[in-house]
Amino acid sequence: MSEDTAAGTSRRTILQAGLLATTGLAVAAAGAYQVFTGEDKAEAAVPAPGTFDETYRGRRITGQQAPAVHSLSGGHHGYGPVIHIDGHELHVMANGDGTFTTSVNHYESFRTPREAARRAVDTLGDLSPQQIGN
Amino acid sequence: MGVRKNQRNLTATERAAFVAALIELKRRGTYDNFVRQHIDRANGDSDNGVRIGHRSPSFLPWHRQYLLEFERALQAINPAVNLPYWDWTTDGASSTMWNTDFLGPNGVAAQNYRVTSGPFAEAGGNWPLTVRSDTATYLRRNFTGTTGVTTLPTAGDVSTVLAQGTYDVSPWNSTSASGFRNYLEGFRGPNVHNRVHNWVSGTMAGFGSPNDPVFWLHHCHVDKLWSDWQRRYPAATYLPSAGTANVVDIDEAMQPWGGTVTPRSMLNHTAWYTYA
Numbered sequence A: 001m002s003e004d005t006a007a008g009t010s011r012r013t014i015l016q017a018g019l020l021a022t023t024g025l026a027v028a029a030a031g032a033y034q035v036f037t038g039e040d041k042a043e044a045a046v047p048a049p050g051t052f053d054e055t056y057r058g059r060r061i062t063g064q065q066a067p068a069v070h071s072l073s074g075g076h077h078g079y080g081p082v083i084h085i086d087g088h089e090l091h092v093m094a095n096g097d098g099t100f101t102t103s104v105n106h107y108e109s110f111r112t113p114r115e116a117a118r119r120a121v122d123t124l125g126d127l128s129p130q131q132i133g134n
Numbered sequence B: 001m002g003v004r005k006n007q008r009n010l011t012a013t014e015r016a017a018f019v020a021a022l023i024e025l026k027r028r029g030t031y032d033n034f035v036r037q038h039i040d041r042a043n044g045d046s047d048n049g050v051r052i053g054h055r056s057p058s059f060l061p062w063h064r065q066y067l068l069e070f071e072r073a074l075q076a077i078n079p080a081v082n083l084p085y086w087d088w089t090t091d092g093a094s095s096t097m098w099n100t101d102f103l104g105p106n107g108v109a110a111q112n113y114r115v116t117s118g119p120f121a122e123a124g125g126n127w128p129l130t131v132r133s134d135t136a137t138y139l140r141r142n143f144t145g146t147t148g149v150t151t152l153p154t155a156g157d158v159s160t161v162l163a164q165g166t167y168d169v170s171p172w173n174s175t176s177a178s179g180f181r182n183y184l185e186g187f188r189g190p191n192v193h194n195r196v197h198n199w200v201s202g203t204m205a206g207f208g209s210p211n212d213p214v215f216w217l218h219h220c221h222v223d224k225l226w227s228d229w230q231r232r233y234p235a236a237t238y239l240p241s242a243g244t245a246n247v248v249d250i251d252e253a254m255q256p257w258g259g260t261v262t263p264r265s266m267l268n269h270t271a272w273y274t275y276a
C-alpha cells in the first residue's frame, strides 16, 4: 500500500461523511436510496439484506441499501447499508465475513444492519449518533 | 526513558499527577485532537479497503505510536508522568482504578450511565466531550454493557493469545483466522481487546472511545502484551513484509504520521519506555 492511497481514502471517507450528514435525508427523499417499508417485503423485492423500518424501544430505526458512493461501507462498488435512528445517520460498514459494525458499537460485529441498529439504540439510550465529532 | 507501571502499583502522588496532566491536556484542547485522530482513523478502516488503525496488522504499531505521542503530550505538562496500564485479568469492577481519586466509577443507570463522580464527572466541568460519535456531552460507562459481555479477559485468555507464534495471517483483516494480532485485537480467538471496550461500554464502545481516560490504560496493557509477545518470539516479526494491497507492510509509512513512522520503526520501544 502506498502512502498516497491511504491519505486519499481517508480524505474521501471524511468528505463522504460530511456530505451524508448534511444531505442524507434529502437524497433519500429524492429517490436515490431504495426505501422499503419492512424487512419481509424488502427480502421479497431484493436479495440484499438490511432494509427495515421499525420502532425499537421508542426509536425509529431504518435501514436502506444505498450506492456505495453515498455509503460509508468502505466498499468501492455496489451497494452498502445506510442506517438512521430517528433520522440521524449511524455510520455502518460491511465487514469481510458478511457482518456489520457501526460507530456506536465499533468493537462488535452484527449479523444484520437491523441487529446493529437495535444494539446501537440499546447502547445510546436517549442519545443519537453523530458524524465525525461535529 | 519512562517506566510504565501497572496502575494498581501507582502511588497516591502518581495517581494525582496522572489525573492532573489529563485534565490540563483537556483544558489546552490537545486531548480532543487525539480523540479526533482516532475517530478519523476508525472511519477509514475497513476489511475490504484501506485499514491502518484497526482490523489490520498495523493495529499494534499504530496504537503504539498513538500512545507514545499521547504520553509525550502528558510529559510536556509533567515530565514525571508515564502511562499506566490496566491489567484486566486481575482488576475488574471492584478495582481501585475506579475510585474517585483516579478514573472515577461506573455510570449511573438512571442517568443513562453518566459517570457522576470522580475527576471526569460532568458536574466537575473538567471533562466535556466535544469531539464525539454520539450526542453525549458527558462521560458514560456501563460495566458489562448491553452486549452480553459479562467477564473481562482472563489470564488463560491471555495465554491463548500469546501462544500464537505468528504475528498475523492473510487476509490481514478482522477475518484472519489465526495469528497473534487478530487474537489480541479480538475478532477471532478468545476476544481480548474488543471485549474490554464492550465490557466498559458507554463511551468506550464507540468511535470516540479515547474520550474515556481508561482507553489509554487499556491500550497500554494491549501494547505491553505485544511487548511480551516480542520477547517470547524473538525470531518472529511483524507481517506482512511487502506488496500487500490496502495494508501497511513492515517498511511502509503509517498514516497519519507518514515519513519514517513505519511498523518496523515501532518494533523496539525500549528507547522510549519499558514496562514494569
Ligand SMILES: [Cu+2]
Binding pocket: B038, B053, B054, B063
Ligand atoms: Cu483504536
Ligand SMILES: [Cu+2]
Binding pocket: B193, B197, B219
Ligand atoms: Cu481499542
